Amino acid sequence: MRMRTVEISVGAFIVAGILALVMVALRVSGLTISAADNDYRLIAHFSNVGGLGLRAKVSMSGVAIGKVVAIEYDRDAYDAKVTMEISGYYDNIPYDSTASILTSGLxxxxxxxxxxxGDSEYLADGDEFEDTQSAMVLEELIxxxxxxxVE
Structure with a gap:
């Protein structure tokens, strides 16, 4: 009987460890198990996205407010179209705000x-940023x- 209790304890410990690893993996990757219903999407066009990738963070004043969900080439405008998913809590982004691609660290x-x-109107689901600043590519600067x- 004592051996069975030890086996059940070890099994429960292993299951708890696996669940903890899954939670850590989800937290590190930025994935979530459930999607919030009040999130909305904003679009920005950039001439160069540099190394921007999917699930890159979107921040305002240094606070993460969303993530990049799609990057695609716009054949009509000849630039990159970046779709961002913003948390519904941050629904007061003024219409004349600027979206820039930045680098954390060197x-x-x-x-x-x-x-x-400073506009009194706010961006809503599906709206586009009028003013954008593309990524600074290190190779171009060098x-x-x-x-x-040389000149």
Missing amino acids: LGEQYVGISVG GKFLLNS
């Missing part, structure tokens, strides 16, 4: 930063620096 990950505007120093 060679860190890229994310979308929103600079708040090339410009080298060309200027």
Whole structure:
């Protein structure tokens, strides 16, 4: 009887460990088990997205407010169309706000930063940012620096 209790205890410990690993993996990857119903999507067009990837964070004043859910090439505008999913809690982003692709650290990950505007109207589901700033590509900066120093 004592051996059976030990086996059940070990089995419960292993199941708890596996559940903990799954939770850590979901937290690190940015995935969620359930989607919030009040999230909304905003669109921004950039001439160069650099190394921006899916599930990259969207932040405003340094606070993560959403994530990038799609990056695709717009054949009509000849630029990149970035679709962002913003938490419904942050439904007061002014219409004249600016979306920029920023880098955390010198060679860190890229994310979308929103600079708040001053308009009294707010962006709603499906709206597009009028003003955007593309990513600064390190290779282009180095090339410009080298060309200027040679001339």
